[in-house]
Amino acid sequence: MSNEAVLHAHSDVATHDAHGDHSHEHHHHETFITKYVFSQDHKMIAKQFLITGMVWAVLGGLMSVLFRLQLGYPDATFPWLESILGKWAKGGHITPEAYYALVTTHGTVLVFFVLTAGLSGTFANFLIPLQIGARDMASPFMNMLSYWFFFAASIVMLSSMFVETGPFSGGWTAYPPLSALGDASPGSKTGMDLWIVSMALFVVSSLLGGLNYIATVLNMRTKGMSMTRLPLTIWALFFTAVLGVLSFPVLLSGFILLIFDRNFGTSFYLSDIFVNGVGALPNEGGSAILFQHLFWFLGHPEVYIILLPAMGMVSEILSVNSRKPIFGYMAMVGSLFAIAILAFLVWAHHMFVTGLNPFLGSVFVLLTLLIAVPSAIKVFNWLTTLWRGNIRFTPGMLFAIGFVSLFISGGLTGIWLGNSALDIHLHDSYFVVAHFHIVMGVASMFGMFAGIYHWFPKMYGRYMNNTLAYMHFWITIAGAYLIFWPMHYQGLAGMPRRYYDFSIWESFKQFQDLNRFISLVAMIVFAAQFFFLFNFFYSIFKGRKLTNLNPWEANTLEWTTPIHPGHGNWVGEIPEVHRWAYDYGKDGKDFIQQTTPVGADESHH
Amino acid sequence: MSTTTTATTPKLWSGGKSPFNVEYGKLMMWYFLMSDAFTFGAFLISYGTIRFSTNGWPDPNVVFKSFPFAPEGMNAPLVFVSIMTFILIISSVTMVLAVKAGQNMDKKAVTTNLIWTIIGGIAFLSCQAWEWNHLHHEGAWWGMNPFLNADGSASSTNFTNYFFTITGFHGFHVFSGVIINIVMLIMTLMDKFEQRGHYLMIEKAGLYWHFVDLVWVFVFTCFYLI
Numbered sequence: 001m002s003n004e005a006v007l008h009a010h011s012d013v014a015t016h017d018a019h020g021d022h023s024h025e026h027h028h029h030e031t032f033i034t035k036y037v038f039s040q041d042h043k044m045i046a047k048q049f050l051i052t053g054m055v056w057a058v059l060g061g062l063m064s065v066l067f068r069l070q071l072g073y074p075d076a077t078f079p080w081l082e083s084i085l086g087k088w089a090k091g092g093h094i095t096p097e098a099y100y101a102l103v104t105t106h107g108t109v110l111v112f113f114v115l116t117a118g119l120s121g122t123f124a125n126f127l128i129p130l131q132i133g134a135r136d137m138a139s140p141f142m143n144m145l146s147y148w149f150f151f152a153a154s155i156v157m158l159s160s161m162f163v164e165t166g167p168f169s170g171g172w173t174a175y176p177p178l179s180a181l182g183d184a185s186p187g188s189k190t191g192m193d194l195w196i197v198s199m200a201l202f203v204v205s206s207l208l209g210g211l212n213y214i215a216t217v218l219n220m221r222t223k224g225m226s227m228t229r230l231p232l233t234i235w236a237l238f239f240t241a242v243l244g245v246l247s248f249p250v251l252l253s254g255f256i257l258l259i260f261d262r263n264f265g266t267s268f269y270l271s272d273i274f275v276n277g278v279g280a281l282p283n284e285g286g287s288a289i290l291f292q293h294l295f296w297f298l299g300h301p302e303v304y305i306i307l308l309p310a311m312g313m314v315s316e317i318l319s320v321n322s323r324k325p326i327f328g329y330m331a332m333v334g335s336l337f338a339i340a341i342l343a344f345l346v347w348a349h350h351m352f353v354t355g356l357n358p359f360l361g362s363v364f365v366l367l368t369l370l371i372a373v374p375s376a377i378k379v380f381n382w383l384t385t386l387w388r389g390n391i392r393f394t395p396g397m398l399f400a401i402g403f404v405s406l407f408i409s410g411g412l413t414g415i416w417l418g419n420s421a422l423d424i425h426l427h428d429s430y431f432v433v434a435h436f437h438i439v440m441g442v443a444s445m446f447g448m449f450a451g452i453y454h455w456f457p458k459m460y461g462r463y464m465n466n467t468l469a470y471m472h473f474w475i476t477i478a479g480a481y482l483i484f485w486p487m488h489y490q491g492l493a494g495m496p497r498r499y500y501d502f503s504i505w506e507s508f509k510q511f512q513d514l515n516r517f518i519s520l521v522a523m524i525v526f527a528a529q530f531f532f533l534f535n536f537f538y539s540i541f542k543g544r545k546l547t548n549l550n551p552w553e554a555n556t557l558e559w560t561t562p563i564h565p566g567h568g569n570w571v572g573e574i575p576e577v578h579r580w581a582y583d584y585g586k587d588g589k590d591f592i593q594q595t596t597p598v599g600a601d602e603s604h605h
Numbered sequence: 606m607s608t609t610t611t612a613t614t615p616k617l618w619s620g621g622k623s624p625f626n627v628e629y630g631k632l633m634m635w636y637f638l639m640s641d642a643f644t645f646g647a648f649l650i651s652y653g654t655i656r657f658s659t660n661g662w663p664d665p666n667v668v669f670k671s672f673p674f675a676p677e678g679m680n681a682p683l684v685f686v687s688i689m690t691f692i693l694i695i696s697s698v699t700m701v702l703a704v705k706a707g708q709n710m711d712k713k714a715v716t717t718n719l720i721w722t723i724i725g726g727i728a729f730l731s732c733q734a735w736e737w738n739h740l741h742h743e744g745a746w747w748g749m750n751p752f753l754n755a756d757g758s759a760s761s762t763n764f765t766n767y768f769f770t771i772t773g774f775h776g777f778h779v780f781s782g783v784i785i786n787i788v789m790l791i792m793t794l795m796d797k798f799e800q801r802g803h804y805l806m807i808e809k810a811g812l813y814w815h816f817v818d819l820v821w822v823f824v825f826t827c828f829y830l831i
């Protein structure tokens with residue numbers, strides 16, 4: 001008994017549709033429920049992740065518009081706000097509680113639901129089986145569960161927004177005591193209970209998904225698809241899954257202790273606390289810093305869980321659209337590996353000012369700055385891939401190039417923050433906000449957009465509209481820089497993050513106009529995302545139809561499947577792979593697909 | 606596991622087969638156990654940091670000294686927990702035997718050894734229930750710690766907080782393991798594995814069971830020995 005049995009067990013799925021291209025018509029006896037709702041087809045599950053992620057992106061983006069409204073116009077009143085937010089915007093003015101709730105939910109939702117589930121959930125599901133040559137995931141059933149756990153987490157998080165005392169409002173990092181004591185703030189009551197339940201469900205979802213991705217990549221590659229022939233997307237998604245499987249459980253432990261502190265009178269994170277209106281608490285002996293360690297042991301790998309899939313897709317898209325092999329394939333794999341290892345060893349750089357022993361701090365400074373090495377290797381290789389390439393500026397390509405730009409800009413500020421001496425000044429300021437939004441938030445969104453524009457034809461058998469896509473790209477890239485670049489200056493000037501109103505601070509009054517400007521651009525960029533949303537949904541139904549299997553003239557296996565692949569992906573045998581994924585411009589040929597056998601007179605790369 | 610596939614294609618990683626010659630479920634189980642090890646690791650390291658940043662800690666020899674039905678005032682430090690540990694380790698041995706029997710397609714031996722493993726698991730859980738109940742009667746619970754530090758000073762509640770949380774989490778794992786083993790037993794009796802031609806699922810259940818045992822060794826060391 002070995003993998004063959006598993007592969008064979010899957011291949012009888014395909015024999016159903018061996019007789020025609022329109023496999024979906026003859027396929028099983030599928031009802032609406034099994035095909036669109038409780039689907040076990042990785043491609044459908046990918047779309048479910050994508051669309052749920054998009055819903056969350058709109059909600060989370062809208063939240064940021066609302067709190068930017070407060071920061072940009074602290075004195076103005078907007079009566080329409082009261083009509084949508086009710087008591088949270090009494091007199092048309094967002095209350096402090098609502099402001100913090102919005103910031104917290106925005107952060108949680110974008111980090112976990114959009115850029116983790118929406119990004120790796122979508123593309124790991126969609127691309128792994130298609131690009132390694134497998135009929136489906138190792139366990140389609142667990143894969144389905146992974147989506148539905150995510151869906152349940154979404155519902156719980158959503159419902160937390162409608163409880164009497166509001167959603168959790170202590171920041172996406174959920175530090176105690178705000179997260180541990182119901183009396184600490186309105187959002188720390190039911191809102192926090194729901195937040196924790198939702199996140200626990202989310203951890204289960206990402207575990208189910210991650211185990212599946214790992215097992216699939218290791219076990220289910222088609223004949224000839226050795227690890228070093230894998231497209232870089234797959235390597236990146238593989239490391240992402242490993243990071244998730246090893247770091248989310250630590251967060252879960254942290255949450256379990258938090259639940260006990262909240263509900264069962266323990267003091268894991270609590271000691272010597274006095275709450276206004278309640279008095280001194282009996283809790284003694286715990287440590288709030290302990291939570292920070294547990295949180296950031298996940299939290300830092302998490303930022304790479306968000307970034308690596310984008311890196312992988314960008315590598316692939318840059319190579320395809322430069323019509324050149326990716327520069328330094330093994331260096332790319334090696335640097336992904338180095339990043340994955342280092343991601344576990346740097347978490348305390350988020351804690352330089354917690355009273356961490358300065359000696360320990362200096363170790364973390366060293367390890368943190370080491371990440372700059374693999375990051376720089378990747379940037380160098382992307383740029384050299386573009387260098388003298390025969391570039392096709394497709395929308396996917398533009399977003400991929402935008403990603404590289406953003407990654408450079410945001411990575412450089414990471415080096416500032418990684419120095420504990422500088423971080424004493426910069427910590428918890430807008431400089432950090434600028435850093436992580438550029439390098440993680442916007443960059444990974446760009447990776448996601450690149451992936452969507454690039455693989456949309458494979459997902460839906462139609463093209464997206466280019467004009468709308470170009471408008472979307474230019475407004476978003478310009479807007480992203482206009483929003484986040486100025487925040488560096490604000491942060492350097494000492495402007496703290498997570499403040500409700502800066503106009504009452506003598507030292508930050510000067511930024512009032514700048515804040516208004518940032519808010520304005522934020523609203524424009526948010527509005528510009530409707531170019532994308534409209535384009536996406538319109539093109540699903542009305543987009544120009546694909547007529548050829550391989551619209552981008554790419555080498556990877558997904559483009560050898562039918563335009564509308566059925567469950568099982570390939571009609572008949574799974575193709576065998578004979579070469580790596582990056583034979584572009586080789587021996588005078590523009591591209592050579594991975595399924596093409598190596599010719600006798602072919603040169604070595 | 607057969608090794609025939611290795612013999613036919615020497616290149617392990619070249620695709621078309623599993624490089625480790627295992628089917629995906631076992632691979633997933635290994636990765637799941639790694640991830641679960643991180644969960645327990647996080648718990649135990651948290652416990653360690655809090656314990657070492659606290660001035661005093663109760664002496665386990667004093668706290669865990671009683672025994673069911675023992676005469677009043679009997680002093681039997683760590684005897685009971687040693688028996689618990691012994692039971693769990695024996696149940697791991699019977700699990701090994703069940704897995705071995707499965708590889709030989711010996712349904713009868715699989716059944717007996719699974720039953721012994723289940724009995725061992727239930728016995729362990731019953732012991733734990735007795736111990737928890739006993740401690741609770743002495744006034745210990747989450748947020749309540751009646752025991753004094755070894756040096757006689759008042760102790761923080763984190764001694765009991767961690768004890769109940771971590772042994773509870775481990776107990777929950779044993780409980781899940783017993784359920785899994787019962788499902789395996791039912792499937793064996795229904796000839797499910799005979800029909801499939803292999804007892805692979807028992808091997809996966811076995812991996813989980815050994816892991817839970819191994820974790821107990823660490824939990825035991827951390828709470829009872831040091």
Ligand code: HEM
Nearest residue numbers: 303307349350368372414415417418427428432436439440
């Ligand atoms: C050379 C690479 C990088 C270095 C040296 C670096 C360093 C740092 C440091 C020291 C902080 C803590 C700042 C503070 O709170 O005072 C920080 C914050 C952060 N970084 Fe980076 N970073 C790097 C790259 C990245 C990347 C690639 C991502 C994401 C993909 C990322 C995401 C974040 C996030 C999300 C935060 C803030 C979290 C929060 O406090 O809410 N960083 N970074």
Ligand SMILES: [Cu+2]
Nearest residue numbers: 300347349350
């Ligand atoms: Cu970090």
